[in-house]
Every structure is written in structure tokens, then in C-alpha cells.
Amino acid sequence: MRALSIAATGMSAQQRRVEVISNNLANMNTTGYNARRAEFSDLHYQQAVRPGEISSSDGTVLPAGVQLGLGVRTSAVAMEVAQGSLSETGGPLDLAIDGAGYLEISLPGGDIGYTRDGALKRNGDGLIVTSDGFSVSPEITIPEDATEIAINGDGEVYAYFKDQVQPQLLGQFSLVTFSNEKGLEAMGSNLYRETEASGQPNVGDPGQDGRGIFRQGYLEDSSVDAVKELTDLIEAQRGYELNAKVITAADQMLSATVQIR
Known part of the structure; x- marks a missing residue:
């Protein structure tokens, strides 16, 4: 039967x-x-x-x-x-992506991962890394004597120093988009990797070609x-x-x- x-x-x-x-x-x-x-x-x-x-x-x-x-x-x-809602944390290295795009992460062994988890940290060498210690690409190092960090919507990272009025530009974060986000392979730890189904990564500046922008002091909630x-x-x-x-x-x-x- x-x-x-x-x-x-x-x-x-x-x-x-x-x-x-x-x-x-x-x-x-x-x-x-x-x-x-x-x-x-x-x-x-x-x-x-x-x-x-x-x-x-x-x-x-x-x-x-x-x-x-x-x-x-x-x-x-x-x-x-679907983008989750943005929650204010006030953390200087908490970055929410408002719109499309992923941060590019350098993994051990030379592999590349992608994430929307913007809960970034600063390691012992001043390098901006993820919660698991993986560096964000392009690598940006915060000097030890920096008193404040500011990150604008375009991903530009500025450091303020004592007795200096003007901030110093340390670098700029880029965003990566894919023609088919659903084709990304989940790796765990909020990371994804590129596959043939996802298409090639398109790296560019935030706010350009449909990419989102950064919101400092916010994190994206689960959808x-x-x-x-x-x-x-x-x-x-x-x-x-x-x-x-x-x-x-x-x-x-x-x-x-x-x-x-």
C-alpha cells in the first residue's frame, strides 16, 4: 500500500x-x-x-x-x-549595516568569510576584529593613545587624540554584496562563505550601487x-x-x- x-x-x-x-x-x-x-x-x-x-x-x-x-x-x-531591526547599544565599535551588504572577514588559512554581525572588538594589537578574533578587511588598527573612535555612515574610521582638535582618518570599511544572497553557505559563528550559487562578491563603498550604510553604536537584531x-x-x-x-x-x-x- x-x-x-x-x-x-x-x-x-x-x-x-x-x-x-x-x-x-x-x-x-x-x-x-x-x-x-x-x-x-x-x-x-x-x-x-x-x-x-x-x-x-x-x-x-x-x-x-x-x-x-x-x-x-x-x-x-x-x-x-530581511533586515532585522536596529538596537542602540552605544558601543563605539558596534556597527549595524542599514541596508544591503556584508563585512568581509579574514579567516585563518587565508579564507574569506562574510558577516552582518557588527559587534566588533579591539584586540591586544589595536586591530579591529570580530568577537571570534578574526580581522575585518581592510584591516584597521586603532592607536593606543586614541581617546575616541568615530565611524560615519560611509565606513570611515576616525580616531581622536588628546590635545588635537581634528580627528585622524584610520581607514574605511567596505561592504560586499552578492547577486544571490540566499546562495551563501552558512559556516556558523554568524559567518558565510561564497559559493557558485551566490555569485562573485562585489566589494565597494557603503551607500554606493545599492549597498547600505553603517550605523555606529547600533547592532542588527535577528529577523x-x-x-x-x-x-x-x-x-x-x-x-x-x-x-x-x-x-x-x-x-x-x-x-x-x-x-x-
Whole structure:
């Protein structure tokens, strides 16, 4: 009986959906996190009678035919590209990206990562790094005697010094965009890497060619909508239960068939 295997694929799909929802809820306070959404597609169809075939009885063309579906599968777990709200922190190295774009991060071994997590820090050498200690590209070092740091919307980093009225320009952060952000590969630690699906990185100045701008003293909240996730969780749970009932019904039908004498 096909109903058993079909319902099993439905239960598996709803379980995957619950896993995606649980990950979203777990990251509802993660800086710069984009919610994920499970996407599904139907499986192969058995063509008992193909649409458009000639009826053997009277020679007419069948308008629909008989196509028996074999269930569902997970086609993708896609990232929802939506900016989270900006929360004021007051931190001089807290940077929120207001609009499109990612910071370019230099990883160990020469690899390049990308992030929207602007909770930056200053290491022992004065270099501006991420919370995991990875340097932001281009590298900018803050002098030890700097009394204040200012970062404008264009990503220019200025340092103020004692007994100096005019600030000193230390460097400028750039932003990276992709033709398909959903094609980026998540690495964990709020980092992504480029893939063939994402396209080549387009590096440029903030505020240019559709890139966003920086907001100093702010961080981007997670884009997870807790109410929506809980609603989807209930829906997924009910879908799982319905598929389980189909398996129970199919089992009862098979049991009744076996008992026929």
C-alpha cells in the first residue's frame, strides 16, 4: 500500500520543518541572524494513465489521466533575506549595516568569510576584529593613545587624540554584496562563505550601487518573528499528526485485508 510510504515522507518533511523552526527560535537573539524557511516539492509521479492519451473505449483524448503522487521531499532550506531591526547599544565599535551588504572577514588559512554581525572588538594589537578574533578587511588598527573612535555612515574610521582638535582618518570599511544572497553557505559563528550559487562578491563603498550604510553604536537584531515561528510550529505539528493518522488508517486497512477469509 503506497499510503504508508507517502505518509512517511510527509512525516519526515514536517520533522525537517520543525527542526528549521527550532533553529530559528534558538537564534532569535543572535545578532544579524536571518530566519530560515523549509521549502518542499512533490516527489515522482507514477503515470497509470498519462494525460492526453487516447481512450481505448471510444477513442477520445483523456483530459486528465491518472497520476499517482509518491509523497514529498525537502527541496531547500532557504534564508529569508530581511533586515532585522536596529538596537542602540552605544558601543563605539558596534556597527549595524542599514541596508544591503556584508563585512568581509579574514579567516585563518587565508579564507574569506562574510558577516552582518557588527559587534566588533579591539584586540591586544589595536586591530579591529570580530568577537571570534578574526580581522575585518581592510584591516584597521586603532592607536593606543586614541581617546575616541568615530565611524560615519560611509565606513570611515576616525580616531581622536588628546590635545588635537581634528580627528585622524584610520581607514574605511567596505561592504560586499552578492547577486544571490540566499546562495551563501552558512559556516556558523554568524559567518558565510561564497559559493557558485551566490555569485562573485562585489566589494565597494557603503551607500554606493545599492549597498547600505553603517550605523555606529547600533547592532542588527535577528529577523526571526517569534509569533510567526510559533504559529508555523503548531501547523507543522498538526501536519505531522495528520500524516501519522494516515499511517494508522493504512495499517488498519491492511489488517482488515489480512483477516479476510
